Amino acid sequence: MNNAAADPLVGTTIDKRYLIEDRVARGGMASVYRGLDYRLERPVAVKVMHPHLAEDAQFTARFIQEARQAARLSHPNIVNVFDQGQDGDLTFIVMEYLPGITLRELLNDFGVLTWEQTLDVVKAILQGLDLAHQAGIVHRDLKPENILMADDGRIKIADFGLARAASHNTQTGQALLGTVAYLSPELVTGSSADVRSDLYALGIMMFEMLTGKQPFTGDQAVTIAYQHANASVPLPSHINPDVPDELDEIIRWSTLREPEDRPAHARALLDQIIRVEQDIKKRVAAGEPTRVMPAASDEADGTQILTRANEPRPHPGDDEPTEVLGRAGDVFAGLEVPDYAEASSTDTPAQAASKPRRGPGAGVWWAFILSALATIGLAVWLFAPQGPTVVTVPSMTGSTVQEAGDALQALGLVVSEELDQAFDDTVPAGLVITTDPESGVDVEEETMVTLIISQGVEPTALPPLLGLPLEESETRLTEARLTLGTVERKYSDTAPSGVITEVTNDAGVTIAPGTELDAEAVVNLVTSAGSLPDVEGLSVEQAQEALQEVELQGVVGGDGEFSETIDEGLVIQYSPSTHDAVEPGDTVTLTISRGPPLVTIPDLVGETIQDAVDALEDLGLEADVRTVLPEDSWSDSRAEVTSVEPAEGQQVPIGTTVAIRSFA
Structure with a gap:
């Protein structure tokens, strides 16, 4: 509280809206304050970037961009981001305030969690990760410090999307050690992070919750990083025999060194954990022990024996070699930890007892030699010219x-x-x-x-491009360090001409805004060429002018078609006329109307009046009967047709009226 009380921000108001009441945490990138949102009258957490980082314009821009991405996530297991802004020299993010503790504080208080408690925490984390991963957002810095345990029992992930901004700034000391402890091998070796990198970090956290310690430790970041890149995570049951074998397998699966060997996504791991939890509970309810096979270890030197996924673990005493560390192509493969980066340690009693002892004579001689060297050194120091080299x-x-x-x-x-x-x-x-x-x-x-x-080339994210003009899209791609590939133009009924309608990668797959990409990755764009014109009922000249306006050429083709609705000589349609089948610069074929279709007058003389009427109507013609006979006698044989007009064999349009005469 003394530090918080001395903080100059406490008691001030940011952005004329957020009262800073107290500082609750301070990290390597920012300080977090408990505050009050005047406008909505609710408590909030305000994260304010450290002033020396805010001076870096590029870092500030990245911090803001990542905060905006995090604000898109809304899930019961993710801390909500409400607002982001700048007030003078202050760059800040406003988040949901959760009274409670972090998972780190919980572990500090209790040391080890039960397997039931561990699975409750892990399931909540995975549910939040699942939503974020589906949105294309990788956390990158999953660790107990970023898991909040609210007083009401809620479990939430904090700092989504901010790890990438933080990684641009160099980190040292305990902050770096705290992060390196959960880094996946691909992040250590400079490869791109994906959703499986978060699952590796979660596996390390599960190990720590079940055992009370991290699998890899050291005094320097390089020592821990070397172990992540080259060593397999040991099984937690070797440290805590109460850990069920199924959780050994879960942790081994999620922390395999090759990303493709881990669960493909958070949902896959969550589903497996739910099944495993049910199996363990059934076994416990039946009175069976939670451990169904003994832990494997090499009794000779204490080296833990790890097997490949889906292979049975050896029992104690099996003649199986330990897994060889190292991976071809790893940055740290074959790297010997330098002397200055090795952790100093004292020998255990057993190690001390096993060391050879020097006789008293040797000790006397060593004392004499050291004394002489000290005397010579003192003389040199006293009489040699002084001054720094x-x-x-x-x-x-x-x-x-x-x-x-x-x-x-x-x-x-x-x-x-x-x-x-x-x-x-x-x-x-x-x-x-x-x-x-x-x-x-x-x-x-x-x-x-x-x-x-x-850390290699910094990855980047695809900026929003849909609906923007091509020139502005090119500028955004350049700013995001991405390479513009091909630019196609396609017709669209919904987008005005010239704006972006689709973004694809080099494989032709559509990619969404916010998708993480390697720097200089090729991005292909599709722009709208406007909508295709409707030329039905236009003259040939009018149709050709309308097509030219959208960069299409229209030519008359074929003999035309009959049409009952389009007058003769006007355009019925053009082909192809679908958006995917035609591109700017193509030539399309105009179909011209020949007017209504023609039919031939049949031979009706000698037929009864009724038969003649029926025949004409079947052809789509109208009958005009001229006779003195009543209509109810038209079917009589004596009611014969004596003439028709137009005459037999003439062609007339459908709908033409034909005169029928009968003088019987």
Whole structure:
């Protein structure tokens, strides 16, 4: 509370709307405050970016963009983002306020959770992840600190979409160690993150909830990262025998080093966990133990034995080799952790007992030699000219961590145990981009130098393009570091001419705004050529002018067609006339009306009047009967037709009236 009380923002109002009441947390990127929304009269959480980060315009823009993406997510297990804005030098996000604790605080208080409690937490997280992943948003920084446990029992994921903005800024110290502990191998090695990266982090969190510790630990980020890239996550039952075997398998599945071997998405993992939970509960209800097979371990050296997915785990004593660490092509494969990055530790009693002991004679001689060296060193220090030795920091760009560390130490410089990270368009992931201080700077010996490691080319996201003019879309693609591929024009009844109607990748698959893409990925666009004209009933000249306005050429083809509705000589239609079958510049064929169809007058002389009338009506003609005979006698044989007009054999349009005469 002392820090919060000294915070200058406490008691102020941001954006003339949000009263800052108290600071509740401070992270590497921002401080979080409890506040009050004056307009809606509700408590809110306000995340304010640290001033030194707000000075970076590119970082601020990314922070805002990611906040807008997060605001699209609405789910009971995701912290809602209400607002985002800037007030002077302050860049802030307004979120749902949840009184409670984080999962990290819960683990600090209780150490280990039961398998039932663990599954309750994990199911809630997966439900939120499922919605986000369907929206094309990857969290990237899933960890206990970002899981909120509300006082009313709700479980929510925080900071969705903000991890990508944060990763642009280098991180050091405990903040980096806290993040690296949950990084998937593909993120460690600089590959693109996808939904399976979040599932890996969740598997690590499950391990920690069930055992009270993380599977990989170390004093430096590189040590932990090396283990993620090269080692398999051990089974939690080796640490906590109460963990059911089914959860061993769940954690092993979600933390496999190859992303394609993990669950394809959050829903797949959630469905499997629900089935597993039911199986465990049935077994417990039947009085069976939750462990159905013994944990596997190598009793000789304590190395945990891991098997591949879908293979049975060996029992103790089985003659099975441990899994070989390392993966072809990994940035850290074959990397020896440098001396300056190794964690110092004291020997266990057993290790101390196993070390050879030196005799007392050796100890005396060593004491004598050390004393002599100390005397010589003191003399040199007293009588030699004093003054710091200055060295120039060399360029380490493109070097491995080991190479850079060795080179800098050879110059008398101290290499920091903390590694900064940054994206870089030219230096491959895992190699050194630069140093701090930078190369070419003169420094004294023993100066601390920090290595800045490449995370590879920074991924980007497809900006909204639908409905925009082509020129503006090109500008947005350039700003997003994406490459414009082909531009097609297609006719549309709904979009005005010139605006974007479809966005596809290089494989021709439609991609939605916000989809994460590799930098410089090719994006193809389809623009509207306007709607196709309706030429029915127009003259040939009028139809051709209408088609020319949408860049189509119309030519008359064929002998035309009869039409009962379109007058002779006018246009009936053109073909092709469907949007997908015609493109600007194509030629279409005009069909001209020949007027109503013609029929031939049949031979009706000698037929009864009624038969003649029926025959004409069947042909679509009208009958005009001229006779003195009453109509009820027209079927009599004596009521014969003596003549018709028009005469037999003449062609007339349908609907023509034919005169029938009978003088019987």
